Amino acid sequence: xxxxxxxxxxxxxxxxxxxxxxxxxxxxxxxxxxxxxxxxxxxxxxxxxxxxxxxxxxxxxxxxxxxxxxxxxxxxxxxxxxxxxxxxxxxxxxxxxxxxxxxxxxxxxxxxxxxxxxxxxxxxxxxxxxxxxxxxxxxxxxxxxxxxxxxxxxxxxxxxxxxxxxxxxxxxxxxxxxxxxxxxxxxxxxxxxxxxxxxxxxxxxxxxxxxxxxxxxxxxxxxxxxxxxxxxxxxxxxxxxxxxxxxxxxxxxxxxxxxxxxxxxxxxxxxxxxxxxxxxxxxxxxxxxxxxxxxxxxxxxxxxxxxxxxxxxxxxxxxxxxxxxxxxxxxxxxxxxxxxxxxxxxxxxxxxxxxxxxxxxxxxxxxxxxxxxxxxxxxxxxxxxxxxxxxxxxxxxxxxxxxxxxxxxxxxxxxxxxxxxxxxxxxxxxxxxxxxxxxxxxxxxxxxxxxxxxxxxxxxxxxxxxxxxxxxxxxxxxxxxxxxxxxxxxxxxxxxxxxxxxxxxxxxxxxxxxxxxxxxxxxxxxxxxxxxxxxxxxxxxxxxxxxxxxxxxxxxxxxxxxxxxxxxxxxxxxxxxxxxxxxxxxxxxxxxxxxx
Ligand SMILES: Cc1ncc(C[n+]2csc(CCOP(=O)(O)OP(=O)(O)O)c2C)c(N)n1
Ligand SMILES: [Mg+2]
Numbered sequence: 001x002x003x004x005x006x007x008x009x010x011x012x013x014x015x016x017x018x019x020x021x022x023x024x025x026x027x028x029x030x031x032x033x034x035x036x037x038x039x040x041x042x043x044x045x046x047x048x049x050x051x052x053x054x055x056x057x058x059x060x061x062x063x064x065x066x067x068x069x070x071x072x073x074x075x076x077x078x079x080x081x082x083x084x085x086x087x088x089x090x091x092x093x094x095x096x097x098x099x100x101x102x103x104x105x106x107x108x109x110x111x112x113x114x115x116x117x118x119x120x121x122x123x124x125x126x127x128x129x130x131x132x133x134x135x136x137x138x139x140x141x142x143x144x145x146x147x148x149x150x151x152x153x154x155x156x157x158x159x160x161x162x163x164x165x166x167x168x169x170x171x172x173x174x175x176x177x178x179x180x181x182x183x184x185x186x187x188x189x190x191x192x193x194x195x196x197x198x199x200x201x202x203x204x205x206x207x208x209x210x211x212x213x214x215x216x217x218x219x220x221x222x223x224x225x226x227x228x229x230x231x232x233x234x235x236x237x238x239x240x241x242x243x244x245x246x247x248x249x250x251x252x253x254x255x256x257x258x259x260x261x262x263x264x265x266x267x268x269x270x271x272x273x274x275x276x277x278x279x280x281x282x283x284x285x286x287x288x289x290x291x292x293x294x295x296x297x298x299x300x301x302x303x304x305x306x307x308x309x310x311x312x313x314x315x316x317x318x319x320x321x322x323x324x325x326x327x328x329x330x331x332x333x334x335x336x337x338x339x340x341x342x343x344x345x346x347x348x349x350x351x352x353x354x355x356x357x358x359x360x361x362x363x364x365x366x367x368x369x370x371x372x373x374x375x376x377x378x379x380x381x382x383x384x385x386x387x388x389x390x391x392x393x394x395x396x397x398x399x400x401x402x403x404x405x406x407x408x409x410x411x412x413x414x415x416x417x418x419x420x421x422x423x424x425x426x427x428x429x430x431x432x433x434x435x436x437x438x439x440x441x442x443x444x445x446x447x448x449x450x451x452x453x454x455x456x457x458x459x460x461x462x463x464x465x466x467x468x469x470x471x472x473x474x475x476x477x478x479x480x481x482x483x484x485x486x487x488x489x490x491x492x493x494x495x496x497x498x499x500x501x502x503x504x505x506x507x508x509x510x511x512x513x514x515x516x517x518x519x520x521x522x523x524x525x526x527x528x529x530x531x532x533x534x535x536x537x538x539x540x541x542x543x544x545x546x547x548x549x550x551x552x553x554x555x556x557x558x559x560x561x562x563x564x565x566x567x568x569x570x571x572x573x574x575x576x577x578x579x580x581x582x583x584x585x586x587x588x589x590x591x592x593x594x595x596x
Contacts, residue, residue: 022059026172026198026205027052031069033179034124036214039097041088041471042070043081043464045108047101048144049128052203070097073471073503075464077495078108083454083464084471084499085123086116087429090252090278090452091472095122095186102128103152106159106195111458113162116193117341118314119277119455120252122186124179129155129168129199140200159195169198172205180217187219189335189356222356225333229353230363233309233331237364238373240307240329242382243269244289247357248313249455251280254448256358260311261285263365266374268382270301275315276440277430277453283444286387291440296321296526301389309333310349312357314342333360397441403567404594410435410512412567413591414442417482417510420574426450426478427469431462431487434518439482459484462509463491470505478581479507485590486517488549497557497586506586508577511549513563516596517541541596550588560587 031053034042046054060066075081078100085096100106106127116123130151133141142148152158156166165185169175175198182194225233237243245264250256260281264271270289271281281288289301295318302308302317302324310316311333317323324330330349337352339345353360368374401415414435421428430453432439445451452469454461462481470479483491488511500506521539524531533539550561560580564573570591577587 023055024207024209025052025056025203026169026175026207027203028056028059029172029175029207029209030126030169030179030198030203031056033176033212034070034097035068036176036212037180037183037217038094038214039070039124039183040094041073041085042097042099043073043075043085043468044099045075045078045081045101045105046099047105047128048146048150049102049130049200049203050099052140052200053099073467073499075495075499077492078105079110079112079460079492080464080467080495080499082109082112082116082123082125083461083491084468086112086119086121086454086461087452087465087468088472089121089123090119091427091449091469093253095124095183096468097124097126100125100127102130102150103155103158104150106155109159110460111456112461113159113193115454115456115458115461117162118457120189120191120249121193121455122183122191123193124182124186125159125163125193125195127155127195127197128203129197131200133201138201138204139206140202140204155197156195159193162193163195164192166195166197169196169202171202172207176210176212180212180214184217184219189220189222222359223335223354225353225355225360225363229351230360230367232351233333234364234367234371234373236307236329236331237267237269237309238368238375240305242301242304243267243307243309244301244305245269245271245309245311246274246302246313246316247271247280247311248274248276248315249278249280250312250357251276251278251448252312253358254279256361257281257448259358259361259365263361263368265383266365266368266379268379268386270386272299272301273440274313274317277455279445279448279451280312282446283440284446286390287383288390289386290393291437292317292322293437294318295437298322301386307331310347311361314339314345316347333357401442406567407594408565408567408570408591410438410593411442413510413512413570413593414439414482416570416574417480418443419571420578421478421480424478424578425474425476426480427452427473429453429462429465429469429479429481429483431459431481431483432512433459433484433487434522435484435512459487460490460492462487463493463496464499466507466509467496467499467503467505470500470507471503478578481507481509483509483511485511485513485515485543485549493549493552494556497553497559497588499557500559500586501557504584506581506584508581509553509586509588510574511588511590512593513549513590514593514596515546516543518596521596539596549590553586553588557586560585562587563590563592565592
């Protein structure tokens, strides 16, 4: 613990002329509490609200005890900061912190806050707040013109629709309890972002150092199914003719994946991944029934299933185009199956059970075993039938992994990336939008935790996300971002690549570059297939004249930058880029696909 330091030194009001050496403040206690709670990094964008924090870091450094605080990672754009914290928490399941500047910095977090909410990401966001004293009454009082202008009516309201908890730090005397409580809420399932604000005077408040036991703020324990529901679901799955499990985010807890594999194998159940942004089930498993995102094709396994267990999914299917049989018996297991953060949501399920997916599937598997519910011949027949369909689907996909008329296709590109990474310990971040499904089905990632998406709908996550994933990963692991050209630009690549270079966090970025936004074009065609926009091919989605996207990363972060058009050159270009990343420098490869 830091040495106690008298509390009077900082009371020289706003000017702060008095010596503040050794001055223990709310800011110091705040940073200590983050470290005590297991936060390793503070991804920060600083402003006039943060002198207390800057001073606390400097004092710790001067005293040679810098490591008592989380490491500061300075991010020139807030979107990058939160994306980095997001990906770090996805990899480690440890919450990180983000510090931003009053109202403007909070607003600059942008859509990434909604990604963190939808991705169930534990993260503590802190913003200062404008000083509330005008005449130098307290340390931290207003002394810059901007303090009047940045005084927002409801700063916490900016994020309230997207965080689990928000509060104001009103005194340093319980700031540690507040940090631990906020993180307890952030980490408890469904995990999510929390937001604290602290006005300057409070963050400057002199304090006696104190301790709080973080063990008193553990996240809530995982919930289990009742015995009755466990039995009902186990028997339904065992007796079904064509049982199916649909999941989207069970694999956010990589330890849940082997449990799902065990249950699927035990009963011969196919697993369909729907709008999945993590590995829920190994992509090379014979019982894997494929991936679906925004598809207009009816999935045959979904149509045929007579018992469906939906476990951890916001979007198990899109009923307008791809739905289960009306006679199917559907069960939902989710940590929060009512999904109150999604205003319109309904599935015609027999039971909705609030439980942790790993615990629940273990319960079901145990019951199947204890009660001998699996009939060997039935299971083998189901398994063989699903495996044959899976193999046929994969053979058909393999046949499509070719360039078309000398042009690189998304399928060919994804196959090249898969082959590139075949013997590499890697983690792949995907933000490939209209190519999500193609990327998932041709990569077929198998190792739990080795494939991530933001889980949300606000683009630009991979920019900072690659930095966070790199900082969270072992030294040997290669971080690879697969990203649409539009999404690359949303990720503020100038900021992201500057951070990557400064903090030695190199990664490989492969841009699925169709020179525009395919998604709004496809959306228009799905609604107005024969409309005027379709007839004139006039969708306002082209990025012509083309920007040199990799050059942004080169200019800002010294990245190796290359653009490729030729399918024959692609494998070698990717190999060279990977070698650069292994050497400690980021590489960005823009791969020209057919234009939108
Ligand atoms: C922050 C944000 N702004 C706008 C959108 C709307 N939007 C959805 S997909 C998309 C295009 C993405 O382009 P790109 O990454 O190149 O992928 P493509 O559609 O070309 O596959 C846009 C603009 C969004 N999802 N998030
Ligand atoms: Mg695009």
